[in-house]
Amino acid sequence: MDFLLTSILDGLLLGFVYGLAAMGLTLIWGVMNVINLSHGPIISLGMFGVYLLFSGLGINPYVALIFVAIFGLLLGIVIYFVAVNRVINAPHLSTLLATFSVAMIITGLGTAVFSASPRNVDYSLGSFTLGSATIPINRIVAAALSMLITAGLYIYLRRTRSGRYIRAVANNRNAAELMGVPSVRILALSFGIGTMLATVAGGLIATLFPFTILAGGTYELKSFVIGVLGGLGNPVGALLGGLILGVLEGIIPTFMPATWVPVIEFILFVLILMVRPQGLFGAKKS
Amino acid sequence: MKRTIILSLFLILALALAACGGGTTAEPAAQPAANDAAAPAADQPADTEAAAPAATTETMVIGFTASQTGSQNVASTGQVNGLNLWKDTVNAAGGIELPNGTKVMVEFVSYDDESNTDRVQELYTRLATEDNANFLISPYSSGLTAAAAVIAEQYGKVMITTGAASDDTYKQGLTMVYQAYTPASRYLTGAVDLLEHVDANAKNIAFVYENSKFSTDVVEAARQYAEGKGYNVVLAEGYDPETTDFGPFINKIQDAKPDAIMGGGHFQDGSTFARQLNEKNIGVSFFALLVAPPEPDFADLGEAAVGVVGPSQWELQAAFTPESATAAGLDWYGLLGEEFVQGYEAKYDGTEPSYHAAGGYAAGLILEKAIIDAGSTDPDAVRQALEAMNLLTFFGHIQFDTTAEAHGLQTGHSMVYIQWQKDASGNLVKEVVWPLEGATAETLYPAP
Numbered sequence: 001m002d003f004l005l006t007s008i009l010d011g012l013l014l015g016f017v018y019g020l021a022a023m024g025l026t027l028i029w030g031v032m033n034v035i036n037l038s039h040g041p042i043i044s045l046g047m048f049g050v051y052l053l054f055s056g057l058g059i060n061p062y063v064a065l066i067f068v069a070i071f072g073l074l075l076g077i078v079i080y081f082v083a084v085n086r087v088i089n090a091p092h093l094s095t096l097l098a099t100f101s102v103a104m105i106i107t108g109l110g111t112a113v114f115s116a117s118p119r120n121v122d123y124s125l126g127s128f129t130l131g132s133a134t135i136p137i138n139r140i141v142a143a144a145l146s147m148l149i150t151a152g153l154y155i156y157l158r159r160t161r162s163g164r165y166i167r168a169v170a171n172n173r174n175a176a177e178l179m180g181v182p183s184v185r186i187l188a189l190s191f192g193i194g195t196m197l198a199t200v201a202g203g204l205i206a207t208l209f210p211f212t213i214l215a216g217g218t219y220e221l222k223s224f225v226i227g228v229l230g231g232l233g234n235p236v237g238a239l240l241g242g243l244i245l246g247v248l249e250g251i252i253p254t255f256m257p258a259t260w261v262p263v264i265e266f267i268l269f270v271l272i273l274m275v276r277p278q279g280l281f282g283a284k285k286s
Numbered sequence: 287m288k289r290t291i292i293l294s295l296f297l298i299l300a301l302a303l304a305a306c307g308g309g310t311t312a313e314p315a316a317q318p319a320a321n322d323a324a325a326p327a328a329d330q331p332a333d334t335e336a337a338a339p340a341a342t343t344e345t346m347v348i349g350f351t352a353s354q355t356g357s358q359n360v361a362s363t364g365q366v367n368g369l370n371l372w373k374d375t376v377n378a379a380g381g382i383e384l385p386n387g388t389k390v391m392v393e394f395v396s397y398d399d400e401s402n403t404d405r406v407q408e409l410y411t412r413l414a415t416e417d418n419a420n421f422l423i424s425p426y427s428s429g430l431t432a433a434a435a436v437i438a439e440q441y442g443k444v445m446i447t448t449g450a451a452s453d454d455t456y457k458q459g460l461t462m463v464y465q466a467y468t469p470a471s472r473y474l475t476g477a478v479d480l481l482e483h484v485d486a487n488a489k490n491i492a493f494v495y496e497n498s499k500f501s502t503d504v505v506e507a508a509r510q511y512a513e514g515k516g517y518n519v520v521l522a523e524g525y526d527p528e529t530t531d532f533g534p535f536i537n538k539i540q541d542a543k544p545d546a547i548m549g550g551g552h553f554q555d556g557s558t559f560a561r562q563l564n565e566k567n568i569g570v571s572f573f574a575l576l577v578a579p580p581e582p583d584f585a586d587l588g589e590a591a592v593g594v595v596g597p598s599q600w601e602l603q604a605a606f607t608p609e610s611a612t613a614a615g616l617d618w619y620g621l622l623g624e625e626f627v628q629g630y631e632a633k634y635d636g637t638e639p640s641y642h643a644a645g646g647y648a649a650g651l652i653l654e655k656a657i658i659d660a661g662s663t664d665p666d667a668v669r670q671a672l673e674a675m676n677l678l679t680f681f682g683h684i685q686f687d688t689t690a691e692a693h694g695l696q697t698g699h700s701m702v703y704i705q706w707q708k709d710a711s712g713n714l715v716k717e718v719v720w721p722l723e724g725a726t727a728e729t730l731y732p733a734p
Contacts, residue, residue, distance in 0.1 A: 002541070006537045007533065010534055010537065011531075011533070011534060115363070116360075117360050117363075117583065118553060118558075118583070120557065120561065122587065122590075124589065127566065129567075134565075136566070139533075209530045209531070209558050209562075210557045210558050210587075214355075214357075218528055249534065250534045251534075253534040254538055257523055257524065258525045258534075258535050259497055259526045262526060262528070
């Protein structure tokens with residue numbers, strides 16, 4: 001059963017990246033109670049951003065992530081003002097439809113431009129072997145960068161003025177406005193940071209697996225499962241949820257056919273919703 | 287209350303994702319220029335041909351769906367490109383010339399099936415009833431074709447299937463469906479023979495495959511064949527078509543200590559699997575994967591492509607010529623492989639044709655030859671011509687099973703096996719390694 005340990009390690013490392021992707025979704029929910037259905041297509045854009053910079057301009061994929069992050073931030077701010085801002089106070093269905101429309105636009109344009117052909121970022125850092133365990137170094141780097149970004153986000157939310165504003169708006173938007181916090185700008189910034197996290201997670205996934213313009217959908221679903229596991233609106237819970245999901249994906253195939261992975265994941269999803277809808281680590285209090 | 291809201295939100299989400307997962311459009315990919323001109327294989331001359339003395343021209347409509355979106359996009363696009371090249375070639379020559387001098391021009395009606403079985407049934411019904419297609423060509427993939435074949439039978443339309451290798455479709459008593467591809471039951475058996483040839487000591491095989499109709503059929507047949515030859519099957523397991531992380535799965539394969547891995551599925555999962563097999567470097571000497579390796583895009587994997595073997599329905603190197611037809615006692619029909627490649631590259635900006643593209647062209651060519659042999663576009667006459675067909679084309683030998691048990695199953699065609707290798711200057715090249723009589727290089731064994 002040597003391979004069990006290797007599989008747990010594989011899953012754990014990937015779990016950090018899943019957590020990063022889910023953090024983008026859960027941050028937006030936590031701050032403005034919007035479920036961002038364009039999360040998956042935005043992850044795909046992150047993948048293509050790294051792919052295009054790497055294969056077109058020869059930029060190292062990890063350096064390309066910086067450009068992808070800036071693009072993600074700006075894209076999120078644009079999406080917020082175009083699609084979300086005017087329905088932010090409407091019932092949930094309006095924001096769902098607004099972000100769903102954005103998803104359809106991105107997917108449609110992306111398919112027209114890139115087709116649904118698989119792409120691959122042919123950049124390998126080799127493998128790290130310890131005993132019988134072989135771990136691709138790309139996976140270790142992706143996990144390390146995800147941890148760094150999470151730590152950066154944590155510090156940003158705790159230590160900077162705009163970070164504190166985001167927390168204030170998430171906590172009580174009316175009270176924050178009364179204290180002089182420019183809530184619309186802060187909401188736009190939060191949406192931007194959420195999409196930035198999604199694009200960066202997409203960029204990291206692109207260094208691990210081949211992908212298509214439709215690939216983000218898989219990670220969007222995982223992000224929802226993770227969000228519910230960790231508690232929607234709780235970024236740290238998202239990271240822990242990501243790790244749990246990653247480890248499950250590592251362990252399940254060692255005991256039963258690999259096709260059971262999505263079945264178990266979604267049974268867990270429904271169970272958590274029924275038994276502990278605030279998530280294992282507690283959701284944002286509304 | 288809050289719980290109810292969250293549950294209903296996720297229900298909406300699930301519906302939304304299901305809607306956006308498939309694709310974007312239901313509009314026709316190519317509208318028929320004049321559908322009514324095609325209705326029942328008209329005998330009337332076309333307007334523009336009024337001045338021609340004796341020869342009449344008619345137009346026949348061929349209907350099919352293309353996976354412009356969704357998981358089958360890559361292979362389907364190649365197939366449709368091949369079909370379009372065939373249509374252009376026929377029409378540029380003034381149409382298919384029947385023995386009585388009539389020229390039959392070809393018109394296509396096609397729709398985007400979004401790689402979705404439900405859409406295929408809906409669209410083929412539309413092709414048969416509203417668009418009045420005279421003949422049908424299958425979509426790409428066995429699953430979609432199985433759905434389309436039932437509709438073809440129901441409406442009495444002759445369908446040439448291509449890009450669809452599963453055997454089962456032809457064992458359901460269908461009488462209107464004819465297969466261009468080598469069936470799944472003979473897809474990987476050659477890889478077992480190749481393994482036996484390169485290493486007599488290899489005894490353990492792991493079969494890992496996408497949980498789809500096609501891959502399961504292929505692997506089941508290959509597994510029986512391998513066991514019949516005395517191989518131990520140390521692992522036989524399917525994976526979900528949406529799988530992206532094969533890491534834990536590969537660890538399990540490594541634990542089973544196989545000498546060879548065979549299986550795979552379609553392009554996306556196959557290329558993902560191959561990349562991770564390479565990164566994990568699990569010390570297996572022989573990889574044979576379905577569908578993905580023969581695609582030119584497989585070379586995008588770089589080092590991870592080296593050594594991977596794949597069965598191909600067609601490779602240019604495996605030269606079929608009028609001379610080889612004579613030697614085999616078969617009739618030859620159509621263009622040479624080189625001519626197909628030249629035509630394809632000229633039409634598609636230098637893109638190299640994959641076997642899916644050759645399969646698309648071959649489907650048109652088979653129909654063309656059957657119409658000429660039948661002397662008309664009458665479905666019964668064309669069916670009889672297909673039943674009697676036994677010829678060699680650039681795509682290989684074409685003959686159909688005419689028994690009730692497996693009517694329409696391809697019995698003439700066989701696979702070639704390619705392997706990605708590096709040439710002297712370090713560039714990735716695709717070499718034919720099996721069968722030996724068509725081989726262009728020695729097998730790279732053990733794979734790096």
